[in-house]
Amino acid sequence: DVKVTQSSRYLVKRTGEKVFLECVQDMDHENMFWYRQDPGLGLRLIYFSYDVKMKEKGDIPEGYSVSREKKERFSLILESASTNQTSMYLCASSLEGIRGYTFGSGTRLTVV
Amino acid sequence: AQKVTQAQTEISVVEKEDVTLDCVYETRDTTYYLFWYKQPPSGELVFLIRRNSFDEQNEISGRYSWNFQKSTSSFNFTITASQVVDSAVYFCALSEVGAQKLVFGQGTRLTINP
Numbered sequence: 001d002v003k004v005t006q007s008s009r010y011l012v013k014r015t016g017e018k019v020f021l022e023c024v025q026d027m028d029h030e031n032m033f034w035y036r037q038d039p040g041l042g043l044r045l046i047y048f049s050y051d052v053k054m055k056e057k058g059d060i061p062e063g064y065s066v067s068r069e070k071k072e073r074f075s076l077i078l079e080s081a082s083t084n085q086t087s088m089y090l091c092a093s094s095l096e097g098i099r100g101y102t103f104g105s106g107t108r109l110t111v112v
Numbered sequence: 113a114q115k116v117t118q119a120q121t122e123i124s125v126v127e128k129e130d131v132t133l134d135c136v137y138e139t140r141d142t143t144y145y146l147f148w149y150k151q152p153p154s155g156e157l158v159f160l161i162r163r164n165s166f167d168e169q170n171e172i173s174g175r176y177s178w179n180f181q182k183s184t185s186s187f188n189f190t191i192t193a194s195q196v197v198d199s200a201v202y203f204c205a206l207s208e209v210g211a212q213k214l215v216f217g218q219g220t221r222l223t224i225n226p
Contacts, residue, residue: 009155021121031212042218043203050212058213088155097207098145100162101214106155 001086003027006104013111019078021107023091029102030095032074034058034066037106049074063093081111116206118217125194126225130218133189135204147205147214150200157203163187167217176216194224210221 007022025032033048035058045068046057055066063085067075073095078085088108092101115138125131137146159183161171163180171178175192191198201221205214 021160033213034164040218042118043216045213048213090155090157092157094212097212097214098209100145100147100159100165100205100207102159103149103157108155 004091004093004102004104006089006107008107009105009111011107013078013081013109014094015082015111017078017111019109019111021076021078021083021089021091021109022095023104024073025074025078025093025102026072027093027095027102028071029093030071031093031097032068033092033094033101034064034074034076035090035092036060037090043090046076063111078109081109083111085109086111114208114215116204116215116217118202118220118221120203121218122221122223124223124225127196130192130195131194131224132192133191133202133204133222133223135187135189135217137185137187137204137206137208139185139208141208143209145207145209147207148178148187148189149203149205151201151203151219153200157159178219191222196224196226198222199224 002026034046035043037044049068065077091104117136144165151157156186177190179188201219204217
């Protein structure tokens with residue numbers, strides 16, 4: 001089974017901190033994605049990557065950046081955390097879109 | 113542009129009732145794939161089903177069934193004889209051939225009360 005592992009289940013950070021959310025997949029998938037999930041808004045795409053060192057903005061990239069130095073790892077970076085970035089963050093990977101995604105368990109981030 | 117709409121934000125039923133979750137989609141492509149995912153309280157989205165646009169046969173898996181109707185651009189999900197363990201948020205999603213991204217609906221929170 002494909003596994004997508006997110007390094008932290010819960011995180012509490014202070015406003016202004018630089019925050020790293022890590023995601024690792026073990027099935028050699030080309031595509032990786034970061035979403036945030038908020039009540040009433042569903043899943044919103046932040047960034048995605050089709051290959052190593054490659055990234056594309058999603059629907060809500062402001063305040064975020066990403067890094068993909070190795071195929072299996074896709075990091076989401078909050079350059080200066082703000083309280084409106086308190087959310088559930090979900091990482092996913094896929095071989096191709098029509099096969100669907102495999103998701104990680106999510107990281108619930110609270111910025112205080 | 114692609115769009116998926118799940119108009120039901122929350123549904124609450126009593127155990128053993130049947131419940132249908134609605135999903136309506138928009139796409140200009142003739143070839144596409146539709147998905148349903150379940151997100152239990154643990155947080156991880158779990159794949160339930162994938163259906164391609166050429167296959168309009170209904171699918172049944174145990175207590176779960178899916179009704180795909182291209183004429184109404186709908187891909188509805190029915191749980192028969194619901195159980196408390198079915199309580200979760202359910203997402204419908206769409207992918208066009210050649211696209212790497214999935215487009216998700218807003219999700220429906222289903223609560224099954226004992």
